[in-house]
């Protein structure tokens with residue numbers, strides 16, 4: 526039983542809050558979380574938090590924007606009710622894939638040429654793309670753009686080389702920038718050129734006609750910084766999270782951030798449940814995740830392979846795998862894909878197809894955050910993946926009902942122990958170790 530501590534659960538993951546409270550031996554605080562008719566979030570803390578150490582559990586995934594706003598309001602409510610310290614516990618950190626966007630010195634985002642639009646990244650079912658929901662075209666397009674640009678940045682950082690700058694086409698005018706970026710973002714999101722062309726939003730057309738002045742920064746919201754600022758402005762004194770997509774995101778905060786590792790759970794699963802695991806091969810589905818995957822492979826003394834995403838145009842008959850190249854030998858072995866998250870599941874299902882094509886006997890995917898939005902479950906069910914193992918940083922109740930290949934690892938005990946240690950001022954570095 527821990528004293529003088531208050532645990533509040535947001536609406537994103539009530540089951541995880543309950544598990545954490547069970548481990549701590551305390552009841553959840555009474556709060557009223559609801560919505561006004563207009564859709565605005567309403568928060569009422571129904572017990573005193575004066576001079577208490579408050580932990581608010583709220584994960585990303587699902588209705589991520591609603592959950593985020595609910596968290597901000599709850600933090601602020603606790604602060605104004607004189608809580609001594611407020612810690613936001615975000616098992617999956619929302620918006621952490623939207624760290625700052627790379628820009629050229631000239632001011633335009635770093636994007637590649639639109640000439641490379643001849644191939645597709647088909648998957649079954651097809652990956653969501655901007656053209657699908659016309660009314661949301663603008664949002665999706667920008668999100669895709671941010672995703673592709675953030676990837677370009679991270680890939681370039683992991684290569685240790687700067688992102689290549691594309692010469693400005695169109696006689697030096699910058700009006701091509703969004704079109705090129707769109708094309709690039711489409712490539713990164715499984716959209717061929719025809720599909721991209723089907724985006725017919727009036728606002729998009731206006732944006733692409735817009736010719737920025739020299740030096741003007743084509744505007745892509747830098748959500749990563751904003752989210753960090755919102756949390757601290759609301760009153761958060763401390764953040765606890767797990768497997769941040771980009772660990773450097775911790776540097777966006779000027780309050781302590783404890784980034785716990787999901788790796789010990791994944792490693793334990795491999796050792797206990799994968800037959801003859803010493804002869805399996807750990808695979809990173811992209812260069813960005815290589816560090817994460819090699820850490821697990823090295824700690825178990827097993828081999829490692831990497832899937833390289835080739836972004837140059839390739840005309841070969843098997844278009845689906847045209848852009849992926851396996852570095853390593855998986856023939857007749859069990860391949861274990863390791864990644865931080867699966868959202869559309871496009872990455873892991875395409876990787877699984879390639880691994881089976883290269884002769885892997887079985888393919889597992891072990892992923893910390895099973896966001897599994899949209900058609901992700903259908904995609905996994907139809908894929909070459911034999912098993913997908915995720916933690917419950919995101920609620921998996923509904924996913925499990927629809928996906929026989931899914932297995933879930935519990936993180937409630939890890940977060941409860943982190944909370945207990947933070948509350949007592951003990952070191953939590955033991956939770957970062959996994960050997």
Ligand SMILES: O=P(O)(O)OC[C@H]1O[C@@H](O)[C@H](O)[C@@H]1O
Pocket residue numbers: 622770810811813814864865866867868869870871872873
């Ligand atoms: O392909 P989906 O599942 O949508 O996205 C997951 C991938 O996107 C990356 O940021 C993650 O690290 C992971 O490799």
